[in-house]
Amino acid sequence: MRKEGLNKPNVRYPLGFTFSFPCRQEGLASARLSTWTKGFTCSGVVNEDVVKLLQTAIDEKVIY
Secondary structure, eight states: OTTTTOOOTTOOOOOOOOOOSOEEEEETTEEEEOOOOTTOOOTTOTTSBHHHHHHHHHHHHOOO
16 A cells, blocks of 8 residues: 555545355345355355454554
């Protein structure tokens, strides 16, 4: 973000992400992973809301 000049204090930037694995969409910002494909695997993610998992990971790293 520094390299692109996007590290301004108190500025929030929108974030979108693509998660290219089969999911059951439960809402606009909610989807549960059905199964891993393409040779990927990560324990504790199948049947979990991947949007919520991403938000939790971001919240743990970001200082507001």
